[in-house]
Amino acid sequence: MESLKLQDPAEGPDFQTITNGAANGVAQTKEDHRFNPNFTQAVINATGPGASPRLKQVMPSLIKHMHDFCRENEITTEEFMAAVDLLNEAGRMSDDRRNEGQLFFDILGVESLVDEITYKLATDAKDGATASAVLGPFWRKHAPKRNMGETIVFGIDDGDFTLMHGTVLDHTTGIPVEGAELDVWHTAPNGLYEQQDPDQPDYNLRGRFTTGKDGKYQFVCLRPTSYPIPHDGAGGKLLKLLDRHPMRPAHIHFIVTAPGYKPIVTQIFDRRDPHLTDDAVFAVKDSLVVDFAPLEGNPKAQFELSYDFKLASYEGSKRNGVEAATATSTAGDSAP
Numbered sequence: 071m072e073s074l075k076l077q078d079p080a081e082g083p084d085f086q087t088i089t090n091g092a093a094n095g096v097a098q099t100k101e102d103h104r105f106n107p108n109f110t111q112a113v114i115n116a117t118g119p120g121a122s123p124r125l126k127q128v129m130p131s132l133i134k135h136m137h138d139f140c141r142e143n144e145i146t147t148e149e150f151m152a153a154v155d156l157l158n159e160a161g162r163m164s165d166d167r168r169n170e171g172q173l174f175f176d177i178l179g180v181e182s183l184v185d186e187i188t189y190k191l192a193t194d195a196k197d198g199a200t201a202s203a204v205l206g207p208f209w210r211k212h213a214p215k216r217n218m219g220e221t222i223v224f225g226i227d228d229g230d231f232t233l234m235h236g237t238v239l240d241h242t243t244g245i246p247v248e249g250a251e252l253d254v255w256h257t258a259p260n261g262l263y264e265q266q267d268p269d270q271p272d273y274n275l276r277g278r279f280t281t282g283k284d285g286k287y288q289f290v291c292l293r294p295t296s297y298p299i300p301h302d303g304a305g306g307k308l309l310k311l312l313d314r315h316p317m318r319p320a321h322i323h324f325i326v327t328a329p330g331y332k333p334i335v336t337q338i339f340d341r342r343d344p345h346l347t348d349d350a351v352f353a354v355k356d357s358l359v360v361d362f363a364p365l366e367g368n369p370k371a372q373f374e375l376s377y378d379f380k381l382a383s384y385e386g387s388k389r390n391g392v393e394a395a396t397a398t399s400t401a402g403d404s405a406p
Contacts, residue, residue: 105141156307157171235288239378241380261298297320315350317348337353
């Protein structure tokens, strides 16, 4: 039988080592009926007729999986309460500047899995839309709208300044998309987003840019750096219990929206980064790995990055079976 450590020994005498596992090392089957065989169905049946069709579809599956997990692993009350306490801690730490609950599920790969499912539903074309990636816990609403070509870097003199440019395209027709908004954000060279760092100006390293008729965009940012996700809360405790590191590879976040198109929430990753293969939140996709090229003769930047974003239309997404694709995307209202 194995032991599950619920608290760090450094936290004092309340540390518990809870023994779990199937009785005598043998997993219980439904035929054994060691636990009430009717309980799970009773919980499922308790859902009332006023629940939405989608909830009626997903909740029985969720309840069944959770109950089966508890039975198969013989989860004890102490273990259950330890998990509840960890989730409650994540909730207490979450605010408009930090989403610890989302970070918790990122560490378990849940957001990356859901992201993959959503992307696959949106388009199965061989030359598909730009791949999506997790939103992450540090996106902020209402980033400043900036003029095309402007910088998002303020109060930083020692970064690798980069001229990033490209075109937003319809992934089916290749036609440039007018009125596409690119909401961009990344960390400073110290690995901190501005809401984590009192020394950075508010909304530093963030901006929103809107394309014209040619679909082109251009702005100055920094070549990003790898950094540890916050590990001073519930997410960090989970990482420690799992004996995992907190590092994320260097990346830049984007939300790209345009009227009539499905939004893309994505990240692009620097190929030189050593953590591409062991991202703490499992978000790296091959098509999102890019190369920063040296840039000469530009007083504003030492590197250049060219990258085109390809959007899938709502009509195209509906043809590929996305039920939620009947809404209309509006540039500027750009996050899930």
